[in-house]
Amino acid sequence: MKKTLIKIVSFIVIAIFLFYGSTHREITSNLNNGKINENENNILIVGSTALQPLAERAADYFQNENPKIIINVQGGGSGAGLTQVQAGSVQIGNSDVFAEQKDGIDAKKLVDHKVAVVGFTPVVNNKIKIANLSMQQLHDIFTGKITNWKELGGNDQPIVVINRASGSGSRTVFESIVLQKGENVLKSQEQDSNGTVRRIVASTPGSISYLGFGEVYGKGIKSLTIDHTKPIASNVENNNWKIWAYEHMYTKGKAKGNVKKFIDFFLSKNVQKTILSKMGYIPLKDMEVEKNAEGIVQ
Amino acid sequence: MFNSKQINKLAISFIYAIAIIVALILLFLVSNILINGIPEISWKFIASPSKTFEAGGGISVQLFNTIYLLILSMIISIPIALGAAIYLNEYAPKNDFISVLKTAIEVLSSLPSIVVGLFGFMFFVLKFNFGFSILSGSIALTFFNLPLLTRSIENSLAAIPNLQREAGAALGISRFETVIHVILPAALPSIITGIVLASGRVLGEAAALIFTAGQSSPNLDWLNLNPFSPHSPINPMRPAETLAVHIWKINSEATIPDATKISAGSSAVLLILVFIFNFLARYLGNKIYKKMTAGK
């Protein structure tokens, strides 16, 4: 009797605790208590894995010029970057998407610094004979309406779609342009990182995926043209190539001190013209059009 | 039908077959790692820092981070595990409270590393604002160490005959002092084995560290030994990428042209590291044991 009573009571107590914990986010998460001193010589950057290599390299150059400042660039994903910069635990949050596009982020508190433009291109295993797809065909492949290369004039071979992880920057960008809003995509394989996608497409017959311009290299993989438009920088600049997006560096409030210095350095001619283009990104200054958070191009 | 001797023969040869298959699998694994990796290992590979974009980077920082994290996590976990094990073996009464605590240790040992990583991220990185740092990482690793260490220390303490405790009591020494001065030294060899087994697990851990220790390291100044300087290798608040995380990162982001080579080399280095650790532990354990039994 006594034992069952103790069991029941402790069960109820645990349940109350857990219920309380689950309804009060502030207990389990850190939403607003970070205090990062912006003038500190130690800058923390967290976020997008796509922007990480670029930021790391720019940070290398920056630190050579300013040996007293230390910059740490971490990956973690765009979501992690936005969360942490909003919480004030890092100075810069890298993101592949506009903060407005993410739930749980108060975009008004953050300041957007667009630092580069990245174009995405469909890539296929290079044994596939097709070199061009129409936007409609691309749409049909990723929604599962076309399932065999034969339907597009290629060999009789099933199409293996390799998508990017749900919620990732590349996928958000790709779907916002190729698919209609709210449309269901084909449930296919998903891979998170560029390197893995490249490796899988190169080794899997009949596979298709998408990558940033700078990531298409190596054996066994080739990019496609869409409606006979080539995936090159000049086509992105005038929006003839539709699948592109900004890389963002977000700060909480206006960038100050060394943080501002670094972002300015990133936007300087030196970085934009040399490092960016070398790595397949497109400098902001070269863009003839602009895109806003709703995806409307001007 | 078969008689028992024939069945015996059949069964034993079956077991031989299984053992050979398993041996082949294991051999394949080890040789795959070593054959691909050893040609990549050179002094330059081990002693130079990694590169972000060009080929020819090394792993010096990652190697240092791995060992530093290991040591730091051991410094945190050994005293706690020691205390817990001593209590469990020497003092613990048999009641519900103790059995709940025992269960807790078992629960800790079976937690998936990704869950520990996420907890560490939420709790230490964000909530406590330790950031991606060696400290956060070594605390996460401590969670893996504690149950392993506690159990192995407890077992080795239990293996020491009670005679020694009674001898201590007869001399009027407190139980605790007996444990510290007599029991613990006697159990040291088996404790060291436990520590080494735990470090094997730590060396290979990646999932939990990605979320706690981070995925990149600042440029290190090897001569800077001020633990508060962000350039210093021994600063516990700096982010640190370990070898296992490095292998994961260069392959998934693949910005280095020779990522395959470097990860093959790093895997081999890790394997050799585990090997050296095992060897060292046995050697040390034996030596200490001999010294203790023959010395005084």
Next chain:
Amino acid sequence: MEQNELFKQLTKKSVASKKDIFGKYLSLSALILIGITVVAILFFVISRGLTTFTLDKINPFRFLFGTDWQPNNVDKNNNPLVGALPMIFGSFVITLLSALVAAPFAIGTAIFMTEVSNQRGAKIMQSVIELLVGIPSVVYGFIGLTVIVPFVRNTFGGSGFGILSGIIVLFVMILPTITSMSIDALNNVPKIYRESAYSIGATPWQTIYKVVLRSAIPGILTAIVFGLSRAFGEALAVQMVVGNSPVIPQNALSPAATLTSVLTQGIGNTTEGSLQNDVLWSLAMILLLMSLVFNLIIRKIGKKGEMKNNV
């Protein structure tokens, strides 16, 4: 007066017993620290996991039994598509099958090493096994990606990424763990059992099968469940080869997703406080609860084994 003094002196705590009490509480505090840690982990992870149901008002049944996983999308009635069944199913199938395949190999090898082979053979194998326990799971993942996936693709067709590849990778990963724990279990069987069996004329196999294995069953089962729980929680290696497609797989070759693979891929892409993030924590909670269940099973097995040995 004098008597009183003497009484005091005699009943006063000696230095030694003071030290002892100090030591007792010092070591107890270490133990309690571990306890607090575990409670904190359980509380935090489960609270975060429950947020999906309390704050985001997701029906737990839709979460557990729904088959549509698109956390960024909603269905016609504006309900988020967060059916986790494909991942739960994927995790269970891959884990159970890999342990099922690994068990006979591990037990066979353990028998070989403890009962059949000579000392030297066993020693070499044991050190190789210990070495393998320390290989990072990432490395297993890459061997899976470069060796197993092409092998599966060329032998069975399909893309190579899928359940079968996942099972093979996990099989290789947990083999050393189950083997070394089974060896311990067999070694724990008292020598006298074997000697008595031989003395009544049993063949080696009869001794192994009817005596040694029988009495080592609790230990071996514990080893298998331990392997299961390691496989269930493994993240990076599986994620690389399983294909990460959140659908209920039709056959052994089709891509699938596991709880861990979805979790590792998704957590960095979501922001704290969003539904997408909360449901991932719910997946983590399921992982945690499953590891508790495995734990419970191990304890039950251990208790049964104890009783048997007492009789």
